[in-house]
Amino acid sequence: MKTKKLTWINGVLLLILILAFVANLCGGVQWYGLNQLWADPNLMATKIMWTIRLPRSLSVVLVGALLAFSGQLMQALSKNPIADPSILGVNAGAMLALMIGSLFGISLSVFNTMWLSICGALITFLIVLGLSMTKQGIDPLRFILGGTVFASFISCIAYAVSLLTNSSVQFRNLLVGGFSGATYSQVELLTVGIIVVIVLVVVLRKSLTLLVLDDATASSLGAKPGVTRIIASLMVVICAGISVAVAGNIGFVGLGIPQVINYLHPDALERNVVPTMLAGGIFMLVVDLIAKTLAAPTELPLSALSAIFGGAFLFIIVAKGSRVTQI
Amino acid sequence: MDAIFGDQITVGYGKRNVLTNQSVHIHSGQITGLIGPNGSGKSTILKSISGIKPIEHGRISVEGQDIDVLNPKQRAKQIAYLEQAPTVPGDLTVKSMVKLGRYAYCHGLFGKDEHGETQIKKAMVEAQVAELANRRIDALSGGQRQRAFIAMTLAHNSPVIMLDEPTTYLDLTHQLDVLNLLKHLNHTQDKTVVLVLHDLNQAAQYCDQLICINEGQVVKTGTPKEVLTEELLADIFQVKAKITFQSSCQYPQLMDYETLVNQ
Incomplete structure (x- = not known):
């Protein structure tokens, strides 16, 4: 009965994902039909579809899936339903590392972007983890409070760096989040990342x-919880790091999506990974479509839109009370 | 025969030893109760035997096998341990939680567990939570929750079950409910049950063997009749009590007890 329900949920989510993907691909400053993909390759609209919109839509869906999964994993790691890489400063750490690296003359190639953001995410995560550790292990309250304070601190430094070095325009995508300028190289990077994560999930899902x-x-x-925790932390860092490398600092995806899936299908983490990733992809596709079409030709900041939805959701969680029970 | 033998074990936290060179014998197929004041080392013994808290010196064997040579999954197949207050997500269903008890049996890339479904159903029926299978953990009463946790430990299918204060936070009805369930499992499946209890009357009624621990020392081991004496209660618990034997039962009961502290 439960397996049937999960298959049904996955099927519906996959269908919505396909529809959202097509809508995201067609939507923009101008709406194009899907048939434009098979039209004369010399047409401007066809070129735009293949060189700008397709890599963008692919990046959007992959980043959404990675961010949602990283939130799900972080909530399990911290045993706290309001944990999310953006709330805990992991995204901000990756962003700051990219900015500092760039200002020190490191060219932001796809490879450099990846290792810089993963290093930034890892360092921030270790600091937040260190702040939350007690003799009994991670203290969920210290984890969230310490992480939130540290996230604000890192974000302030990032904004200060961009203002002091007159690089706000250069780092606009990083600071406010967005997929404009997404390339196939970035899609490749995200694909490698998501494959690594999926393989790890398949092998380690029981742990x-x-x-x-x-x-x-x-x-x-x-189980060996200490070893699992280290691997899971590295997975969070990889997911958040490469997401920031491609799309900048987008928050709240990892906060709300796992909660919604768990509400629809309360079950163990291993069985909710697929619907969480699918729903993350859908959310990101819809938010990105709104960002690029609502005030076209101006593109709205993705992080702000995501935060509006996420903030509302956070309010609902707090109003309803925590769903994690310590017995 | 000993189901568990802890030989001269020393275990501590940091530089502080909780137990030093202590030996425990737990008989196979019996219910053994660990009794003693708070902080005496009862939970530490359970954690050491189950391998959660590594010992510094000594040797522990389960069913004749040294636990040091067992990996965590092999150990879990021998001993099921239930924490005093386990942390679980409230939105997990009872069945999903009981499934977690099969972790040690999952193998291969896809975590195959040949007898998983049968054992999960059996564990839920034995712990009387089959009808609660799809209920969320946070929607259960205290007694139902404890039975769901016991179902998770039964899913291990291990010969030994150890429970740290399984009746804490429960009202009297649910306390007896849990203890009767453990007694039933001991009788019908010959499970060796080890539990920490604070209610000495319940310990006397439900346990075949008692081990009294005080300040990290095993003070006395034996049947409830041998262990629960007026002298022991005064020395270890600082309680003055009469020990009586009702004509209808074979176990001792504490009557008219009062504290000796400040007297």
């Missing part, structure tokens, strides 16, 4: 599922 339990209970079931 990752036990992250939601306390260490003593997980150990008693035969």
